Amino acid sequence: MVERLEALRPRSVTDSEKITINLGHVDLGHVDLLVRDGFYSNRTDFIRTAIRNQIERHADAARQSVVRRSLDLGLIPAP
Template sequence: MGSVSQIRDRHPDSEKLTLNLGFVDLGRIDLLVQEGFYSNRSDFIRTAIRRQLDSHGGVVERSIERHSMELGLRDISRAELEQARDAGEVLHIKVVGLARISPDVTPELARATIGAITVLGTLQAPADIKKALADRIG
C-alpha cells in the first residue's frame, strides 16, 4: 500500500499575503472583476504579480545564478544531513521558493551540518530546528 497523508498533515503550496490598497485602485479592480476580466480580486492580483515577475525574469534568473541559489522546492532530509556530517561538510543552503527541513532532523544534526540557510520565500521547519538555526537563518 502507498502512504496516505491526512489533509491536516499537508503543507499549503502557497503563502497568504495581506496588502493594503487605496480605495480607487480597489474600486478599479472590482470593476474589472464585475466586467468579467478576472474571477475575483485574488485572481487579478496573482495575474498582476505574475506579469511583473515575467517582465523581470531575466534579472531574477541572473541574480539566482550569481548568488548560487536554487529555485523552487528544496527538501532537506535527515539522510542528506547525515551524509554531509559523515563527510565533514557544512552546507550553505540558498533557496528562492520553499525550503523544507524534514521533521525527523534533530537540532543537533541541523547545527552540525547547516552553516547558513537563506530562503527568499518560505522556510518550513519544526520550531526546535528554527530555534537551533536562528543565528544561521538569513
C-alpha cells in the first residue's frame, strides 16, 4: 500500500531532502582537506558517501529491523 501511495505522490525535482548538520572545526577541516586533495568533489559528495557507507555497513541490522517490524502478532482470519 505504501508503494502505491508513493507512486501517486508527485516527485520533486531532485527527489532528495535537505538536512542541516553541525560539525566541529577539526572534522570540517578534515573534510575540506579531502575535498581540496581531490578525493571528493565537494563537502556534499563527502557527506553522501559517508552516509551511504554507514548504511551499507549496517545493512544486516536494518534488514533484521524490517523483518521484526513486519511480524504479525495475534490471529489472522482465513480468507
